[in-house]
Amino acid sequence: MLNALEVVTTVSVGLMVGVEFSVAFVMNRIFNALPEDSDQLARAHGGRMLGAVMPYWYISSVVLVAIRAVAGWHHPGTGLAVIAGALLIVSVIMSILLLVPINNRSKTWTPENRPADWKEQSDRWDRFHYLRVAILIAALTLLVTSLV
Template identity: 80%
Template sequence: MLNALEVFTTVVVGLMVGVEFAVAFVMNPILNALPEDSGQLGHAHGGRMLGAVMPFWYIGSLVLAAIWAVAGWDHHGTGLVVIAGALLIVSVLMSVLLLVPINNRGKTWTPENRPADWKDQLNRWLFFHYIRVAVIVAAFTLLVTALV
């Protein structure tokens, strides 16, 4: 049963990392290259869509890592799982404190109501997102290492 939990947790976190990596390094460059207001509208739609699902994914990943750490406390690699869990906590805190406030503003913007500094706000979000991606990649790497 523990093996199934370990694999499931690793897959869930790995998929989350993949989505967030794609947002940072694939979707944002695509949206930023679109003409006129299309990119800003795409960012707003992405903020609404991913903003609805990612909180559950982040918290769910953290809960799975915590269950793995408790269930496998006397097994090899538990220290790595605990550190990965701590990094997932950092990613949740970063999300709530730094990224969600910007996303909540950005997902309501239209070309008619966006603030003058909307690009600066999106760039600030992307900067924090890059850091968050690095944090969750590190957490994922630790989980994979603990798995093997």
């Protein structure tokens, strides 16, 4: 049973990290290469789409890692899983405090109603997102390491 939990947890966290990595290093670069209005419209659509899904994915990943840590408490590597869970919690707090406020504003923007500093706000979101991706990669690395 613990093995199945570890597989489900690793796949869930791994896919989430992959999506966030893709946003940072693939999608945003594609969006930035589009003409100005298209860039902003793509980011707004992405913010609406992923903004609806990611909170549940983040919380379920934290819960899965916590369940794995409790279920495997006496197994080697549990300490690494606990640290991975703590990093996931940091990423959730960081998201709520730093990224979600920007995302909530930007997902409603259109070329007609966006603020003059929309690009600076998008760049700020990107910088925070890079940091979040680094934290998520560290969490995934620790989680996988806890299993071997």
